[in-house]
Amino acid sequence: MSTTIRENGVGTELRRWRGLRRVSQLELATLAGTTQRHLSFIESGRSRPGRAIVIRLAESLGLSLRERNDLLTAAGYAPVFAESGLEESALRPVRAALEQILHGHLPYPALVIAPYGRVVAANDAVEVFTEGAAPELLEPPVNMLRLMLHPDGMAPRVRNLPEWGRHIIENLRARTRRSPDPRLDDFVAELAGYVPQAPVGPEHLGFAVPMRLASADGELRLITTLTSFATATDVTLAELHLEAFLPADQATAELLRRRAER
Template sequence: MSSSTIEQSGVGAELSRWRRARRLSQLELATLAGTTQRHLSFIESGRSQPGRAVVIRLAESLGLTLRERNDLLAVAGFAPMFTESDLDESALRPVRVALEQILHGHMPYPALVIAPYGRVVAANDAVEVFTEDASPELLAPPVNMLRLMLHPDGMGRRVLNLDEWGRHVIENLRARARRSPDPRLDDFVAELAGYVPQTPVGPGHLGFSVPMRLASADGELRLITTLTSFATATDITLAELHLEAFLPADQASADLLRIRAERRRAG
């Protein structure tokens, strides 16, 4: 068998796998990508080798991440389209400055910049409410925020509604794993699920809107979270980052966070 046939079979198999994962028919995907069902069928069966432009259109239509698009191009025998920079590189300095300004501007409320699998890239001073009484092992760099949040030696023992809020965190990760299958993420989700009590969902279940109830040295905090990503990023590093900002769900929590910030400044 020639190498070209192997490549055709490889990209065809990958396209078929992704199409099934997205629950799209060949006709639906072909329509989205501006090609024909017959052409897509030939590609998936290995009877036709797609050009670079076709691979890019199919990857976009499948909603693949930038990293996944590069991987698909590589399987098809093409050079990657998207760069992957180090966040410390000079080219990304404007981004780092912007992130620092956002983190500072969110004070006195906690905010973090998180890389894949929960790794903390940057944070503002207000996140000290999350590290309160946490095990030193969980605070050793690089800190994994998701593990810190749910681990019994981290925030887990202080989250008063860990069963409901932890389920919300884990279901979000599982949804991400279904969209972009990743054995490493599956293993991580299984680990985190082991920290969360398995309780039945009752009639008062709030789903995604559930606030986190966090005990602190100054009293209980009720926090909601927002996620922001670089939607138009063309660099893999930026595309995989997201900003997680926490907001008080009531006035008492806002006052408590403000008092803690004032105390830090005074100290």
């Protein structure tokens, strides 16, 4: 939790989040099951909100669990969502489930990613991403986003790097617009410096394109699926997502199958 949040108080934080979400006092009050007058009093500091209404307001604003904890602290309450270490016993069943999912996705690559691109688990098929990468990019904890776009990582092998790279960067920028984060802003700026500009021609399809990745066995065409833990009540778990790569054509599926057999 930042010093700024502690100093601003819950009223200032609510106004800031309403501005970011572009909702009026009336809209937010309606969503949270309270009155505009009550919300106005909270935002102006004339009323100290109860813990339950703070939780409802945070949920109505679509805040992450970490942001909800911060809002509770700004209102003078203890955080309600635990933040467990991934190795702690509380998340042991989750780790087992993730390992099963990763193994079940073989022969296709799949990873579990923490905030800012940090890899916390992966299956054996991800070795197709590390071919020829600089050793320093493969030192734990590996940052998958940096590995994908860095000129000493996958970038020289991504045949459509301008389109694929912009797809990654625009997704990250959308996240920073929804939940401002100076650290993520700096990371996005770094990644953007690795990606060449993509010309927009008559056949431009936006970012809805597979990644075309050269490998020792031939070109792979991969599409990505992202899975998050929507009902998580632990901050650590809520901030993880599973990134699974699927073949965009039969040739890619066959190539990955042959690699797995070796």
